[in-house]
Amino acid sequence: MLRILHDTRYDFIKPWRIAIGVTVAFIATGLIFLGVHHGLNRSIEFTGGTLVQAEFAKKPDVGELRNTIDAAGFRGAEIQQFGSDTSYTIRAAGHQTTGGKVENTATEIQTALEQKYGKSSVHIARTEIVGPRVGDELSRNAMIAIVISLGITLLYLAFRFEWRFGVAAVIATAHDLLSTLAFLAIMRLEVSLTVVAALLTVIGYSLNDTIIIFDRVRENLKKARPEPLYDVLNRSINETLPRSILTHVTVAAATLSLLLFAGEVIRPFSWIMLFGIVTGTFSSIYIAGPVLLWIERRWPRNAGGKAGSSPSSAKSAPPRPTSPRTPVGAR
Amino acid sequence: MSNLKWRLALIGALVLGSVWALYPRNVKVRQRRADGTFFDTTTYRVPLRKGLDLQGGMHLALEVDDSKGVVANKSEAIDRALKVVRTRIEGLGVSETVIQKSGNDRILVDIPGIDNRERAIKIAQDQAFLEFQITDKTGAFEKALPRLDQVARDKGFGGAVASAAGATQTSPSATAPLGGLLTTGTDTAKKGATPAKSDSAKKDSAKADSATLGAGGPISKLILGGQMPGQFLFERGNYDALKLFFESPAAVAALPPGKVVRFGSDSTVIGNKVYRSLYLVDERPIITGEYLTAAKPNQSPLEGTIVEFTLNQEGGRRFQRETAKHVHDYMAIVLDQVVMGAPPVINSAIGTRGQITMGGKDLQAAQDLALVLQAGALPVQLRVAEVRNIGPSLGQDSINKALTAGAIAIVLVVVIMLGYYRFSGMLAVGGLALYVLYTLAVLAGFDAVLTLPGLAGFVLSIGIAVDANVLIFERIREELDRGKTVRTAIDEGFRHAMSAIIDSNVSTILTAMVLYQFGTGPVKGFAVTLIAGIVASMVTSIFVVRTFFLLWLNRTRGAQTLSI
Numbered sequence: 045m046l047r048i049l050h051d052t053r054y055d056f057i058k059p060w061r062i063a064i065g066v067t068v069a070f071i072a073t074g075l076i077f078l079g080v081h082h083g084l085n086r087s088i089e090f091t092g093g094t095l096v097q098a099e100f101a102k103k104p105d106v107g108e109l110r111n112t113i114d115a116a117g118f119r120g121a122e123i124q125q126f127g128s129d130t131s132y133t134i135r136a137a138g139h140q141t142t143g144g145k146v147e148n149t150a151t152e153i154q155t156a157l158e159q160k161y162g163k164s165s166v167h168i169a170r171t172e173i174v175g176p177r178v179g180d181e182l183s184r185n186a187m188i189a190i191v192i193s194l195g196i197t198l199l200y201l202a203f204r205f206e207w208r209f210g211v212a213a214v215i216a217t218a219h220d221l222l223s224t225l226a227f228l229a230i231m232r233l234e235v236s237l238t239v240v241a242a243l244l245t246v247i248g249y250s251l252n253d254t255i256i257i258f259d260r261v262r263e264n265l266k267k268a269r270p271e272p273l274y275d276v277l278n279r280s281i282n283e284t285l286p287r288s289i290l291t292h293v294t295v296a297a298a299t300l301s302l303l304l305f306a307g308e309v310i311r312p313f314s315w316i317m318l319f320g321i322v323t324g325t326f327s328s329i330y331i332a333g334p335v336l337l338w339i340e341r342r343w344p345r346n347a348g349g350k351a352g353s354s355p356s357s358a359k360s361a362p363p364r365p366t367s368p369r370t371p372v373g374a375r
Numbered sequence: 376m377s378n379l380k381w382r383l384a385l386i387g388a389l390v391l392g393s394v395w396a397l398y399p400r401n402v403k404v405r406q407r408r409a410d411g412t413f414f415d416t417t418t419y420r421v422p423l424r425k426g427l428d429l430q431g432g433m434h435l436a437l438e439v440d441d442s443k444g445v446v447a448n449k450s451e452a453i454d455r456a457l458k459v460v461r462t463r464i465e466g467l468g469v470s471e472t473v474i475q476k477s478g479n480d481r482i483l484v485d486i487p488g489i490d491n492r493e494r495a496i497k498i499a500q501d502q503a504f505l506e507f508q509i510t511d512k513t514g515a516f517e518k519a520l521p522r523l524d525q526v527a528r529d530k531g532f533g534g535a536v537a538s539a540a541g542a543t544q545t546s547p548s549a550t551a552p553l554g555g556l557l558t559t560g561t562d563t564a565k566k567g568a569t570p571a572k573s574d575s576a577k578k579d580s581a582k583a584d585s586a587t588l589g590a591g592g593p594i595s596k597l598i599l600g601g602q603m604p605g606q607f608l609f610e611r612g613n614y615d616a617l618k619l620f621f622e623s624p625a626a627v628a629a630l631p632p633g634k635v636v637r638f639g640s641d642s643t644v645i646g647n648k649v650y651r652s653l654y655l656v657d658e659r660p661i662i663t664g665e666y667l668t669a670a671k672p673n674q675s676p677l678e679g680t681i682v683e684f685t686l687n688q689e690g691g692r693r694f695q696r697e698t699a700k701h702v703h704d705y706m707a708i709v710l711d712q713v714v715m716g717a718p719p720v721i722n723s724a725i726g727t728r729g730q731i732t733m734g735g736k737d738l739q740a741a742q743d744l745a746l747v748l749q750a751g752a753l754p755v756q757l758r759v760a761e762v763r764n765i766g767p768s769l770g771q772d773s774i775n776k777a778l779t780a781g782a783i784a785i786v787l788v789v790v791i792m793l794g795y796y797r798f799s800g801m802l803a804v805g806g807l808a809l810y811v812l813y814t815l816a817v818l819a820g821f822d823a824v825l826t827l828p829g830l831a832g833f834v835l836s837i838g839i840a841v842d843a844n845v846l847i848f849e850r851i852r853e854e855l856d857r858g859k860t861v862r863t864a865i866d867e868g869f870r871h872a873m874s875a876i877i878d879s880n881v882s883t884i885l886t887a888m889v890l891y892q893f894g895t896g897p898v899k900g901f902a903v904t905l906i907a908g909i910v911a912s913m914v915t916s917i918f919v920v921r922t923f924f925l926l927w928l929n930r931t932r933g934a935q936t937l938s939i
Contacts, residue, residue: 045852045939046795097769150762151493169769171492175760178436181478189893193886200885204878238828241901244890245832248883248905249839255882256846259875287849290795291842297787298838302831306780307773309428310831317835 048289052282056329057274057337063330067223074226084228087236090183092176093137094149098157100130101165108160116156118149127308131169149173186240193244194218197251205262208339213254216332220250220323227319233312242313246320249295253288253328260284261336273340277333288325296321379929382922389914390809393816397422422819424471425487426826426900429774431767432487433495439480440758449480452755457482460757462750463498481760492764494743500757502711503747505664507694508637508656510605510705510718515631516655522629524592527620594620601652603705603718608650611642617653633658637707639714654714656707661697666690670748672741673730678716680733680741684748691727699724710744777830784834788841796848798938802927803844806920810840813911818904826900836908843880843916847872848939861937865924869917876917880909 078084088095106123113121113134121136134153150171157166194214201210224246228235260280264271271279299321303314401417427434437460439449446452453476460482461474473485489495597617599608609617620626621636630636639652670684686694698706698721707718708731716732733741788807792800814833818825851868859867884906891902928934 046797047852150764167766167768168764169766171762171764173759173762175436175438175758177438178760185893189889192893193889196885196889197882200882201878238831238901241828241832241890244886245835245905248886251882251886252839252842252879255879256875259878263871263874283853284849286852287842287845290791290845290849291839294788294791294841294845295835295838297791298784298835301780301783301787302834304780305776305783306831306834307776309773309827310777310780313828313831 047286049285052285053278054282054285055278056281057278057333060330060334063326064334067219067326067331071222071226074223074229077226077229077232081229081232084225084235085232086179087234087239088135088172088174088179089237090179090235091137092174092179093135094153094174095136095170095172096134096150096153096157096168097126097170098132098134099167099169100132100161103129104132104161112156112160113153116152118153131308182237189240189244190221190247193247201255201258205258208336208343209258209262211339212332212336213251213258215335216254216327217247217251219327219331220246220320223323223327224316224320227323228316231315233315236312238310238313239316242316242320246316246324249317249320250324250327253324254332256287257281257284257328257332258336273337277337281329281333288328292321292325379922379925382918382925386809386919386922389813393812396816396819397812422822423815424822424824425770425774426824426829427485427487427763427770428765428827429770429825429830430487431490431765431770432485433489433492433765434761434763435484435486435496435499435759436477436761437482437484437499437757438760440756442758446755449755453480453482455754456757459751459753460484460499463747464495466746466750467495467498482757488767490764490766492762494739496759496762498743498747500759501747502753502756503664503744503750504711504752505667505748506660506709507662507697508635508658508660508707508709509701510603510707511631511634511655511657512604512704514604515634516605516607516636519629519631520592520595520598523594523626526623526625526629527593530620530623530625598653599650601654603720605655605705605707606639606718607653607655608643608645609653611649611651614638614651621653630655637709637712637714639717641716652714654707654718656709656714660709661701661706662686662690662694664748664752666693667748667751670745672738672745674738674741678730678732680736680738682731682733682741682745682748684729684731684745686727686729688727694729695724695726773827774830777827777834781830781834781837784837788837792841792844796939799848799851799924802920802923803841803848803916805923806844806915807837807840809919810908810911810915811837813914814904814907817907817911821903821907823903823907824900829900829904832901832904833908836905836912840908840912840916843872843876843912844920846875847916847920851937851939855937855939861934862928864937865928869921873917876913880913884909 109132110123113123113136118134118136121134124133124135125131126133136149136153150168150173154168154171157168160166194217197217198210198214201213221243224243227233228239233239257280260283261276264276264280265273296318299314299317302310303318306314399421437456439446439452439456441449457474457476464472464474464484464486467486467489469486469489471487473483475483477483484495484499486495594617597609597613601607618638621638627635634655635658637654637656639654642649642651644650666686666689667684668687668690670682673681673683675681701721702723703720705718705720707714708716708729710731731744733744789804792803792807794800796803814836823829847868850872851864854864854867854871855861887902887905887909891899891906
């Protein structure tokens with residue numbers, strides 16, 4: 045029987061300071077990138093505007109292409125290579141139109157390109173035109189979706205486990221959201237609706253991972269021999285380690301094949317998933333665990349409860365009953 | 376034993392059901408011809424529809440245009456507009472169009488396979504408000520010109536076109552009949568014919584109509600008399616400036632009461648100059664398009680492309696009554712405030728039939744007009760909020776790439792599972808094959824649309840689906856380590872892994888449901904794929920793979936070792 049990382053006894057909780065330092069540094073770097081680039085690189089779905097994907101018969105000169113687009117009245121349009129060197133996307137802001145109607149922008153760009161390069165040697169593969177109001181609504185809906193899904197998760201975990209687990213899992217997931225946003229900022233990936241979907245998948249995946257470790261914690265806490273939560277956490281993470289490795293490797297393999305073979309449209313999605321696997325794994329171990337311990341120390345369970353408190357909590361704040369027992373009949 | 380048989384029968388039934396759900400079949404599709412009649416066609420297809428990003432086509436979002444006045448009840452207006460847009464789009468004769476309301480004030484239109492962006496937008500968006508208005512024959516426009524000139528001067532109107540003189544000089548013969556047809560001015564023919572002084576000829580002709588007309592006002596110097604009462608000509612280059620001017624509230628106020636200015640659709644060539652026309656018409660239409668029951672395109676040798684229409688009985692009576700009052704008048708056929716063709720003279724009372732001349736437009740334009748007229752006018756003006764257009768070749772390219780990526784992902788997953796879990800891995804791979812089948816069947820059952828992000832999500836879900844198997848297998852290994860027998864270890868492994876599998880999957884399903892609720896288009900497709908994948912994954916890992924194990928235990932009569 046082939047085994048990896050079987051019966052390990054690593055102390056995962058101990059280096060929590062380093063782990064949090066690393067992740068805070070990463071998120072801070074993302075914030076710096078956000079500041080430098082004035083926010084995320086949002087797709088026209090969010091900003092409004094026009095996108096034209098043009099396939100050329102042979103590689104066009106980018107300068108010439110830019111001049112053509114400028115001459116058509118779309119000064120400042122973004123021109124980007126899209127996959128192969130004969131495929132380009134042209135992204136123009138929404139208000140740049142002569143007729144006053146947004147739907148004309150794509151036609152104007154198309155006409156300009158066809159005049160310059162000839163109808164037979166340029167082919168418009170895709171156009172997207174989004175009015176200004178649609179984007180605001182999408183941004184709002186995306187935010188609502190994320191907040192509600194976190195809220196529902198919290199409730200579900202509070203119901204199935206206990207509120208402490210729910211809060212720890214949600215904090216770990218919120219961390220994944222932040223670090224993925226930082227990753228988006230650093231990589232300058234275009235945030236489209238598909239990317240939002242990837243972001244939500246990362247949330248689900250990371251939550252999945254956290255829950256599987258917490259499930260083991262729940263089980264180990266029920267055992268007759270009481271143990272400090274610190275040790276229970278460590279033991280649970282070690283016990284689920286082979287599963288974590290195998291699952292992550294499998295999912296990473298599927299994601300890599302998407303990244304490499306599924307084409308340009310899906311690439312941002314794949315990048316985020318790949319990063320999500322890393323941050324999801326990291327947060328389930330290094331964020332969810334320490335946060336659960338911290339909550340346990342701040343709001344300990346009843347002294348008579350099955351779970352003990354961690355050694356560190358014993359030092360700083362000894363566990364005490366949540367409410368003083370009221371003597372019977374004393375009123 | 377009977378338990379095992381039950382399990383096998385259930386799996387078999389699920390497989391059969393899935394295959395049935397996915398089996399390509401003939402589907403009856405009801406389509407509309409351009410003339411409005413329905414016909415049924417049968418197409419042979421797999422019951423999983425490809426989204427627009429995979430098969431190519433157009434996605435259109437329309438919203439209420441409230442830039443020109445507030446629309447009181449948007450949601451209700453959109454409901455009525457939805458019916459009209461649906462009738463029109465279905466009239467295009469493209470199968471599997473989707474027309475739906477989104478939110479309170481938006482209509483989403485999906486048209487697969489269409490490549491002509493402008494045409495589809497025009498059909499969906501044109502208001503198609505048809506009015507019949509009598510042109511003015513009292514010379515009211517000429518009388519209003521000084522006021523209009525004054526308004527233009529106040530506003531600093533700057534639409535004058537250069538070299539009007541040179542042009543009219545070359546066309547003396549053309550200007551003559553123009554003026555000659557002016558019914559209000561009897562002596563214009565003579566003055567209009569004066570060949571040498573072209574620019575002043577215009578002023579003179581106007582002067583003849585109305586004594587108060589000041590010479591060379593900014594508006595009046597651009598406008599010539601037309602071929603019929605109430606019609607006026609101007610050079611094509613001045614169209615934008617004049618249109619803007621006549622839309623301004625000050626100009627509208629300067630017009631005689633009860634009269635409005637409408638621009639014509641056609642242009643006339645006089646000499647080497649192109650002219651367009653504007654009309655002064657009665658504001659109150661004698662009849663509107665709401666009485667129209669049928670419209671069909673036609674071609675006539677005299678007038679070119681036309682649209683013939685029929686009114687219903689009530690409309691016919693009204694039309695007859697009104698036209699009887701206006702014999703010898705000219706009737707402008709106004710579509711969305713544009714006069715279509717040259718207004719015909721009313722010779723006698725007209726009944727239920729009429730026609731609209733399309734000028735130089737082709738038969739397709741006539742077909743489209745007939746289509747929108749028949750579907751009725753839109754109760755509100757709609758504007759385009761979003762258009763996505765994807766070429767069919769790009770869609771095919773996306774499918775090929777997604778299939779490649781999917782195949783490689785599956786091979787990798789299978790290699791990992793077999794390499795690590797050996798025999799048990801093989802059972803898991805068997806479960807995975809059923810997982811793919813079930814997921815596709817569930818998607819077909821939901822009538823889900825396959826999109827590119829959806830396909831990516833599906834490929835990803837194959838990786839994630841393994842997780843439940845991994846959880847169970849690792850648990851079985853732990854139980855075996857504790858010295859349990861193979862049969863007990865398998866039982867315990869499944870039992871203990873259950874809570875983790877359920878809790879993690881349920882929370883993911885909850886996230887996916889939120890995604891479905893708040894997502895649009897491709898994201899919704901993605902959420903459906905995710906939910907279908909999770910459900911199928913739970914069924915295969917918990918139930919199917921368990922059955923495989925039971926089958927194996929049964930065959931080996933309680934094996935002592937398990938390859939896991």
